[in-house]
Amino acid sequence: MVRIKPFRGVRPQKEYVDKIASPPYDVVNTEEARELAKDNPLSFLHVVRPEIDLDPSVHIYDERVYQKAKENLEKLIKEGYLVQDGEEYLYVYRQQMGNHIQTGLVACAWADDYFEDRIKKHEFTREDKEKDRIKHVYTTNANTGPVFLTYKAQQDVDSIIEEVTKEAPEYHFTSDDGVIHTFWVIRDKKIIDELKSKFEQIPHVYIADGHHRSASGAKVREWKKKENPNHTGEEEYNYFLAVYFPHNQLQILPYNRAVKDLNGLSKENFLKKVEENFNIEKTGVKSPSKVHEISMYLDGEWYTITPKSHILNDDDPVKSLDVYILQEYLLAPILGIENPRKSERITFVGGIRGTEELEKLVNSGDYAVAFSMYPTTVEQLMNIADAGQVMPPKSTWFEPKLRSGLIVHLLD
Incomplete structure (x- = not known):
């Protein structure tokens, strides 16, 4: 009760x-x-x-x-x-x-x-x-x-x-x-x-x-x-x-991410590393339309990246989250953002500010790449809480x- x-x-x-x-x-x-x-x-x-x-x-x-x-x-x-x-x-x-x-x-x-x-x-x-x-x-x-x-x-x-x-x-x-x-x-x-x-x-x-x-x-x-x-x-x-x-x-809006640099990688090497775990397509799409789609803004262009099947684990309520997938298979291993709570190289942008804010950050030269996320659902939130687990930081923006x-x- x-x-x-x-x-x-x-x-x-x-x-x-x-x-x-x-x-x-x-x-x-x-x-x-x-x-x-x-x-x-x-x-x-x-x-x-x-x-x-x-x-x-x-x-x-x-x-x-x-x-x-x-x-x-x-x-x-x-x-x-x-x-x-x-x-x-x-x-x-x-x-x-x-x-x-x-x-x-x-x-x-x-x-x-x-x-x-x-x-x-x-x-x-x-x-x-x-x-x-x-x-x-x-x-x-x-x-x-x-x-x-x-x-x-x-x-x-x-x-x-x-x-x-x-x-x-x-x-x-x-x-x-x-x-x-x-x-x-x-x-x-x-x-x-x-x-x-x-x-x-x-x-x-x-x-x-x-x-x-x-x-x-x-x-x-x-x-x-x-x-x-x-x-x-x-x-x-x-x-x-x-x-x-x-x-x-x-109403949950996406919690987007922007990273200041490519961790010493060239654009080509960065994309090559991303391609190990994600399918990459230059689409011009700024906001993903479904779960397991992430829009990436790099060098003035929008890409759609989708996780490959070998990294998906939809049986686990946390590991199935797109923010978890992005963190574990791109931000940490490729861009060196091991602890997003403390790193000064990453910023989080509430979805209320739109993808224009992501473009602004990257186009200014102060940031190298940005990621537009599909919003976490209320059902995902409840499933994680019911399982006694916790979400990655900055997963939801109400x-x-x-x-x-x-x-x-x-x-x-």
Whole structure:
């Protein structure tokens, strides 16, 4: 069973929602956040990227950064821009990006579901990023950004949520990136109890995006549990903020790659080595149309490369991924990218930026070759999580991203 919990959300006053709601902390760097928020003191970037309000010499993991986040959150609440609901509710969050629409249930996830693997993972977390999020949650005493979870679509759950969305929304606005955000509050206790009961029948859910947020939410519970001699397990800190989307509504874009050099090889020798494990055809195709097709941009031309049968292993959920095949049979052995997490010779480009960005990088001369990938599917993600395995780094890019600041969960 999966436990979801209603909570007293801290939310923007309606007239300020479009000014407060911001991109999540992990899709903008400090400089981008500073630019986005410079003329907007209400932007939630002042909470999730609080270093923008400190001297640039201050390191992003400095204790002063977390204290500034706490100060900025408390200021938004004190001045009445954010207000806490008087009772515990569930919420519905819909996003529309072009023709794509996804509608999720906003609720609190139970830390024990994380530790006992009813919330399934498909990525390793990085220790420095995990510590950062733990300190942010602990210092602010709040989950300021939701974890993006998915569940195998349940018609009865989706039907309940669809009925909720027929009512007038609490918020409806379009963000700067053109995504339409609509938000409802579920105040009806009967509907809340029904949704809780339905989720108790779901054996597990999956982290789509937000492994560091979920790890921090669960591990802060452990900190607070140790500090509380009267811990019962029902305290608010036992839960963290999440949005649950049905799997068939998600949109995964490709996570593309560009490499700065050919590892000392000439173009001809590079292609010759690639041909040992891949079929190569000069096609002009910029985006692959199916699994096991990769588009490669080299010297102003687009090639389609397809793995030869001897390197395919479709029985293994990880080894069947195109990002794994590219890494193990081209990036590592030919281009010398042994550890893509740490190598400074490779960059990863989210599919939202398109193949034009790959062409731009290579045409500039700063990069030698780029690879346009077919997106990993939600089913592949779930198969890997079910097998207890992890994806290679930078395997998925979910769009649209969940806005931060639409709702906050306080830990007491």
